[in-house]
Every structure is written in structure tokens, then in C-alpha cells.
Amino acid sequence: MSKVAVLGAGSWGTALSIVLADNGHDVRLWTHSKDQAEIINSTHKNEKYLEIMIPEKIKAYHVLEEALEDVSDIILVVPTKAIREVCNDLNKIVNHPVRITHASKGIEPGTLKRVSQLIDEEMDSYKYEDIVVLSGPSHAEEVAMRQPTTVTVASINEENAKGAQELFFNDAFRVYTSNDVIGIELGGALKNIIALGAGISDGLGYGDNAKAALITRGLAEITRLGTSLGANPLSFLGLPGVGDLIVTCTSVHSRNWRAGNLLGKGRNLNEVLDQMGMVVEGVRTAKAAYQFASEQKVEMPITNGIYEILFNDKKPREVVEQLMNRNKREEMDDLATLLRNRYTR
Ligand SMILES: NC(=O)C1=CN([C@@H]2O[C@H](COP(=O)(O)OP(=O)(O)OC[C@H]3O[C@@H](n4cnc5c(N)ncnc54)[C@H](OP(=O)(O)O)[C@@H]3O)[C@@H](O)[C@H]2O)C=CC1
Numbered sequence: 517m518s519k520v521a522v523l524g525a526g527s528w529g530t531a532l533s534i535v536l537a538d539n540g541h542d543v544r545l546w547t548h549s550k551d552q553a554e555i556i557n558s559t560h561k562n563e564k565y566l567e568i569m570i571p572e573k574i575k576a577y578h579v580l581e582e583a584l585e586d587v588s589d590i591i592l593v594v595p596t597k598a599i600r601e602v603c604n605d606l607n608k609i610v611n612h613p614v615r616i617t618h619a620s621k622g623i624e625p626g627t628l629k630r631v632s633q634l635i636d637e638e639m640d641s642y643k644y645e646d647i648v649v650l651s652g653p654s655h656a657e658e659v660a661m662r663q664p665t666t667v668t669v670a671s672i673n674e675e676n677a678k679g680a681q682e683l684f685f686n687d688a689f690r691v692y693t694s695n696d697v698i699g700i701e702l703g704g705a706l707k708n709i710i711a712l713g714a715g716i717s718d719g720l721g722y723g724d725n726a727k728a729a730l731i732t733r734g735l736a737e738i739t740r741l742g743t744s745l746g747a748n749p750l751s752f753l754g755l756p757g758v759g760d761l762i763v764t765c766t767s768v769h770s771r772n773w774r775a776g777n778l779l780g781k782g783r784n785l786n787e788v789l790d791q792m793g794m795v796v797e798g799v800r801t802a803k804a805a806y807q808f809a810s811e812q813k814v815e816m817p818i819t820n821g822i823y824e825i826l827f828n829d830k831k832p833r834e835v836v837e838q839l840m841n842r843n844k845r846e847e848m849d850d851l852a853t854l855l856r857n858r859y860t861r
């Protein structure tokens with residue numbers, strides 16, 4: 517059994533700690549809040565984030581050095597805006613070989629970097645090829661209740677991907693491997709923008725047809741961007757692509773869907789974020805994807821529309837009208853070309 521430090525005691529860090537504890541590992545759940553660590557250790561609950569009881573063998577830590585002592589694995593699960601800060605601290609402390617798996621879903625606006633690239637930049641003695649990403653359709657609320665869930669772990673280092681698969685795999689948590697780090701990270705990050713859109717559509721009172729259109733055309737545009745950045749287009753048809761799109765666009769557990777829903781009902785972004793109290797990664801990632809799409813000259817009409825609603829106060833109904841009245845076109849033209857170019861000579 518392994519000693520594992522899970523960094524980030526929000527919904528997802530807590531749920532993944534439960535999976536690891538169920539697998540018999542020695543789990544140290546690190547939080548930046550001393551009070552939260554004390555509450556978790558004394559009550560075995562993390563009520564702000566999850567209702568379920570936490571197994572007593574999960575110990576919460578506030579001091580990073582103590583959480584990291586002798587661990588073989590670090591699971592990084594803080595919001596993407598905190599990744600640099602936490603890795604910067606890790607860099608000063610970690611001086612023995614560890615495997616780093618991250619499970620955060622976002623892209624950094626400005627630099628347009630994925631989480632594995634941020635880790636690589638902040639950690640001197642750690643190679644990009646060795647980083648593992650865990651992603652897929654996995655609401656923390658369901659994982660914590662041991663409901664059947666499937667995810668993918670990806671790394672360029674096959675041994676590390678298989679090691680992470682072994683670490684997490686159990687009867688309720690089935691783990692696949694992949695070597696497409698770019699596709700797995702981008703699928704998980706970009707679907708959050710489309711989930712905001714699905715929430716907006718529901719908030720406006722539109723029905724299932726509109727949502728199916730958003731999921732399908734959203735998939736087309738995130739695949740287009742991902743492929744232009746080096747991802748395997750087929751990864752977008754897998755768990756971290758279409759799987760995660762379905763789960764976040766159709767579930768009330770999704771914070772991105774819930775935030776979108778409030779926006780669709782007429783609230784502005786600041787009001788919505790105040791009310792959520794948990795991370796809504798799609799907001800930052802929409803900014804990054806908007807910038808990416810214009811720099812790479814990739815067509816992303818849904819993302820552009822959501823960017824306008826979030827940051828330029830455009831009315832959601834106006835965006836829908838624009839999307840519905842875009843130039844007439846063939847459905848599969850660019851995606852078919854993209855796949856043909858990749859798989860034929
Ligand atoms: N929830 C889910 O179902 C899933 C989430 N994810 C991804 O996991 C990542 C984390 O999400 P999730 O756990 O849900 O988020 P939550 O909002 O539930 O929790 C975020 C946690 O991170 C902590 N935090 C915030 N800033 C810092 C910092 N600078 N240093 C250390 N800790 C910090 C928060 O502390 P505090 O309480 O003090 O604010 C809180 O404990 C996101 O990228 C998300 O997209 C991926 C799959 C599923």
C-alpha cells in the first residue's frame with residue numbers, strides 16, 4: 517500500500533481521498549486552512565464541500581511538509597488558479613522521487629498553458645513526461661458515495677499512467693489509461709465552457725433539443741481547438757471528452773451548469789460567482805479558449821458567445837439568435853477533413 521498526499525481539500529480532493537482510502541492507502545489530505553484540517557480530523561466530515569462521512573483513516577494536514585513526508589504519490593487537486601502557488605511550495609519541499617497526478621480541469625488565461633505545463637514550469641526537478649493527468653465524467657458527490665464511475669489517466673510515461681491506474685482502480689472506480697496528455701487535459705478543461713452554455717440554455721427555458729445541439733456542436737469546436745494544439749481527436753470521443761460533456765451539461769451537480777443556469781435566468785457573473793462558493797473553472801477557461809481560438813484562427817462560435825455573455829454583458833438570447841443565424845454550412849466539413857488528414861495518406 518502507498519503513502520499518498522492529496523493536495524486540495526475541496527469536493528474533488530475529498531472524493532479522491534475516499535477512493536484511495538478504500539483501496540487501503542495511507543491518505544494525507546492537505547488543506548491550506550488550519551481550521552478546516554482540525555474540523556476534518558475531529559468530525560470526519562468536510563461539510564462545506566461534501567455531505568458524506570469521511571473514513572477515519574484519512575488524516576487532514578495543514579503543514580505541507582508533514583503531509584508530504586515519505587509519500588510515493590502526490591495528487592494535486594486545487595483549482596487551476598492555485599496550481600502555480602502550490603507547485604512553487606512543493607518545489608521547495610519535495611526532495612525524493614514521487615509520482616505527481618493532477619485532477620484539475622482548466623487552462624491559464626494569458627499564458628494559455630495546461631495544468632501539466634504549469635507543474636513543469638514551477639517544479640525544477642520534475643519532468644513534463646512524468647506528470648499524470650486524471651480526468652473523466654466524475655462528479656465528486658457520486659464518487660464519494662461509491663457510485664460507479666469511469667475516468668482516464670494519461671501520461672507520456674506509460675509506467676506512471678499504469679501506476680496511477682493501479683492506485684485508484686477499484687470496483688466502483690474504473691480507470692483507463694492513455695498517452696494523450698494534451699487531449700485528456702483539454703477535454704476536461706474545455707467541456708466546462710460548454711457546460712456553462714448548457715446551463716444558460718436551461719436557464720433561458722430552452723429544452724432538450726437546444727442542449728443536445730450545444731453538446732454536439734460544442735464537442736465539434738473543442739475537438740477542433742484541441743486538435744490544432746496537438747491532441748488526438750479521438751480522445752474527445754472518450755471519457756474526458758464526450759463523457760465529461762454529458763455529465764456536466766446534464767447534471768445539477770455541475771457547478772459550471774449551475775452557474776450557467778443562473779446566468780440564463782438573468783443574473784450577472786459577479787452575483788453568480790458569489791452565490792456558488794465553489795470553483796467554476798469554465799469562467800477562466802472561457803477567457804483562455806477565446807484567446808486561443810483567435811490566435812490559432814479556430815472557429816469556436818459557442819465559446820465566443822459564452823465569452824461575450826460572461827465578460828461583455830451580452831444578453832444570452834442575443835447570443836442564441838446569432839448562433840442560430842450563422843452562415844449555412846455542411847455539418848461535418850472541417851471535422852471530417854481533420855480526421856481524414858490524420859488517418860489517411
Ligand atoms: N468537484 C468535482 O466533481 C470535480 C472537480 N474537478 C476539478 O478539480 C479541481 C478542484 O475542484 P473542487 O475540489 O471541486 O473545488 P472546490 O471549490 O470544491 O474546492 C476547492 C478547494 O481548493 C482550495 N483552495 C483554493 N485556493 C487554494 C490555494 N491557493 N491553495 C490551496 N488550496 C486552495 C479551497 O479552499 P477554501 O475552502 O479555503 O476555499 C477548497 O478546499 C478543479 O479544477 C475542478 O475542475 C475535476 C473533476 C470533478
Ligand SMILES: O=C(CO)COP(=O)(O)O
Binds near residue numbers: 652654656763769797
Ligand atoms: O468535472 C466535473 C465532473 O466530471 C465537475 O464539473 P463541475 O466543476 O462543473 O462541477
